[in-house]
Amino acid sequence: MNVVFFLLAFTAFAMAAWAEATGGSGAMAALAESTLKAAEGAVPLALGLIGVMALFLGLMKVAEAGGLVRAIARLLAPVLKRLFPEIPDGHPALGAMVMNMAANILGLGNAATPFGIRAMEHLERLNPHKGTATNAQVLFLAINTAGVTILPTSVIALRAGLGSGNPAAVVAPTLFATLVATLVAIAAARLLQRWSPQPDAPPLAPDTAICAEDMVPPAPGWACALALAVVVGIIPLMVFKGEALGHWIVPGLVVGLLGFGLMRGVNIYEVFVDGAREGFTIAVRIIPYLVAILVTVGMFRASGAMDLLLAPLGRLTAPFGMPAEALAMAGMRSLSGSGSFGLLASYLRDPSMAIDGATAILLGTIYGSSETTFYVIAVYFGAVGIRRIRHALAAGLIADVAGLLAAVAACRLLYP
Numbered sequence: 001m002n003v004v005f006f007l008l009a010f011t012a013f014a015m016a017a018w019a020e021a022t023g024g025s026g027a028m029a030a031l032a033e034s035t036l037k038a039a040e041g042a043v044p045l046a047l048g049l050i051g052v053m054a055l056f057l058g059l060m061k062v063a064e065a066g067g068l069v070r071a072i073a074r075l076l077a078p079v080l081k082r083l084f085p086e087i088p089d090g091h092p093a094l095g096a097m098v099m100n101m102a103a104n105i106l107g108l109g110n111a112a113t114p115f116g117i118r119a120m121e122h123l124e125r126l127n128p129h130k131g132t133a134t135n136a137q138v139l140f141l142a143i144n145t146a147g148v149t150i151l152p153t154s155v156i157a158l159r160a161g162l163g164s165g166n167p168a169a170v171v172a173p174t175l176f177a178t179l180v181a182t183l184v185a186i187a188a189a190r191l192l193q194r195w196s197p198q199p200d201a202p203p204l205a206p207d208t209a210i211c212a213e214d215m216v217p218p219a220p221g222w223a224c225a226l227a228l229a230v231v232v233g234i235i236p237l238m239v240f241k242g243e244a245l246g247h248w249i250v251p252g253l254v255v256g257l258l259g260f261g262l263m264r265g266v267n268i269y270e271v272f273v274d275g276a277r278e279g280f281t282i283a284v285r286i287i288p289y290l291v292a293i294l295v296t297v298g299m300f301r302a303s304g305a306m307d308l309l310l311a312p313l314g315r316l317t318a319p320f321g322m323p324a325e326a327l328a329m330a331g332m333r334s335l336s337g338s339g340s341f342g343l344l345a346s347y348l349r350d351p352s353m354a355i356d357g358a359t360a361i362l363l364g365t366i367y368g369s370s371e372t373t374f375y376v377i378a379v380y381f382g383a384v385g386i387r388r389i390r391h392a393l394a395a396g397l398i399a400d401v402a403g404l405l406a407a408v409a410a411c412r413l414l415y416p
Contacts, residue, residue, distance in 0.1 A: 005296055035299050038298030039295050057275045058272035059254065062271050083186065087136055093125075103115055105147070124384040124386075132390070138392045142395040142399055146403055155368045174365050176410040178369045180405075184402035193390075289378040326359075330404045341367065347363055365407040366404060370400050373399075
């Protein structure tokens with residue numbers, strides 16, 4: 001991460017210096033302005049996360065107190081155990097990870113982040129080398145950067161608002177692209193860990209040892225199979241009825257989790273407030289990491305380096321169904337969530353682009369089938385103080401590329 005951090009800043013500076021030397025006066029001044037604006041924007045972004053984090057961490061606390069997280073961990077332990085053999089059976093990290101993945105599947109990025117941070121906190125308790133990412137943390141982050149998505153809610157809403165006759169046209173290709181990206185992310189994380197070994201693990205210190213009350217036994221096989229069948233059954237329901245059901249998800253989640261806690265005898269108000277308080281602490285903790293990422297990414301974009309890199313590639317890939325707009329969207333998506341959404345909106349508002357045309361659907365699929373890799377690394381690892389990210393960035397970017405190629409293939413097949 002140190003090398004990437006420097007290269008982004010250095011490339012931007014070199015581009016602006018070259019522009020100044022070749023007669024482009026004002027390039028360095030523009031770069032300086034964008035750098036300061038990016039730094040200023042990190043604080044409002046972090047503060048803007050407080051409300052969302054407080055809400056979902058409060059709900060997560062109620063779910064934990066009522067035993068729901070442990071129950072989920074028991075049900076899906078056989079599946080996750082194969083992916084994360086380092087995590088003991090029934091550890092609460094498994095339940096938090098499932099909640100995070102479920103939120104991503106339903107397109108609830110705001111909910112996925114607090115659940116993911118809680119999972120990272122649990123995983124950090126198992127980490128004998130604080131500050132260095134474990135294999136489990138890297139794999140979990142890679143899965144997040146490529147998370148399977150059934151309902152890309154923001155893209156559907158944007159397309160509907162612009163008058164699309166079929167706003168949900170992106171659902172099927174997005175599901176396919178994210179499935180492919182997730183499989184590639186898992187494979188990349190597993191393969192790359194061989195070339196980026198974690199330090200030998202000493203015995204867990206008392207403060208990081210696993211407490212007996214944290215452990216829960218796995219559920220019976222029939223219960224695990226039933227839970228898996230329910231998850232699989234949700235997929236076609238969300239594909240065909242997702243547009244109508246999407247608005248019910250967040251209110252239903254709030255009422256469902258609070259109602260579950262109440263039935264389990266939890267003091268839901270006090271527990272919710274206690275969990276919500278952690279949202280403020282985490283949002284403040286990640287500000288330095290957001291400043292570092294947003295400043296260098298902002299410099300890279302403002303200097304024109306990204307356009308210079310993607311424009312010639314676009315001319316080469318256009319004959320294969322990947323126009324320059326698609327590359328620009330993919331590159332922006334890895335760097336900035338708000339920037340990529342703004343770029344998508346500008347493309348779809350262009351009168352020359354048919355809202356239900358193949359290119360518009362492809363751009364929406366690319367947005368919905370990838371994640372802001374640099375942002376996810378900054379937030380998830382920053383929340384638990386991870387500074388040595390090992391192969392996490394490489395695995396995330398490989399997943400991004402796989403998602404892009406899968407999105408192109410799916411859109412060419414479904415919307416030739």
